[in-house]
Amino acid sequence: MGKIENNERVILNVGGTRHETYRSTLKTLPGTRLALLAASEPPGDCLTAAGDKLQPSPPSLSRGGREFFFDRHPGVFAYVLNYYRTGKLHCPADVCGPLFEEELAFWGIDETDVEPCCWMTYRQHRDAEEALDIFETPDLIGGDPGDDEDLAAKRLGIEDAAGLGGPDGKSGRWRRLQPRMWALFEDPYSSRAAR
Numbered sequence: 539m540g541k542i543e544n545n546e547r548v549i550l551n552v553g554g555t556r557h558e559t560y561r562s563t564l565k566t567l568p569g570t571r572l573a574l575l576a577a578s579e580p581p582g583d584c585l586t587a588a589g590d591k592l593q594p595s596p597p598s599l600s601r602g603g604r605e606f607f608f609d610r611h612p613g614v615f616a617y618v619l620n621y622y623r624t625g626k627l628h629c630p631a632d633v634c635g636p637l638f639e640e641e642l643a644f645w646g647i648d649e650t651d652v653e654p655c656c657w658m659t660y661r662q663h664r665d666a667e668e669a670l671d672i673f674e675t676p677d678l679i680g681g682d683p684g685d686d687e688d689l690a691a692k693r694l695g696i697e698d699a700a701g702l703g704g705p706d707g708k709s710g711r712w713r714r715l716q717p718r719m720w721a722l723f724e725d726p727y728s729s730r731a732a733r
Contacts, residue, residue: 548576549605550619553612556605563622570646572622575606614641621647629656635663 548564550557550572564576608615614633618641621627629638629652638660642649652660721728 550615551605551607552610552615553608555612555615557615557619559619559622566622566625567647572618572645574646610644611637611641614638615645618642618645618647621651626653627651627656628653629660631659635660639663 546560546562548559548561550559561576564572567573614630614637617628617630627647639649722732726732
């Protein structure tokens with residue numbers, strides 16, 4: 539095995555956790571923050587302009603390499619560095635989606651590079667936000683309370699089931715049956731059928 543020069547080593551201190559790797563590893567994803575760090579001469583010149591904190595370490599600690607400090611989430615960075623090493627970006631299950639998304643943006647990594655096995659975990663927060671947006675109540679000032687139900691039914695795509703003008707013109711059927719149906723399932727003493 540060939541000997542790699544000390545100036546090829548890079549120590550990345552992310553949130554107090556030290557990661558050691560090679561400049562060649564960081565160059566595998568061109569255009570990202572770490573690829574720019576590895577490509578600059580001397581290493582790290584590109585970061586001083588970006589406002590990142592650089593902390594050169596004494597040679598005894600870094601064995602000839604340079605240490606760069608980033609005040610970012612160390613757990614997420616392990617996944618980021620693994621992406622540089624393997625070419626596969628996985629999403630940690632114990633980190634919320636917005637945090638992981640923010641970290642990817644900081645490191646300059648495209649979110650579409652997330653592996654298919656982790657895509658649902660990564661997208662879960664956005665799907666939840668979209669679902670909650672559906673149930674957001676519209677402005678109630680000056681409106682008819684029935685309009686809110688109509689709007690909610692339209693957003694959910696159940697206008698016909700809600701009786702909001704189906705093709706047969708029976709617009710009030712569901713509104714009459716809804717309390718009975720709910721009582722049937724929720725209150726066992728509401729009727730014999732419920733028991």
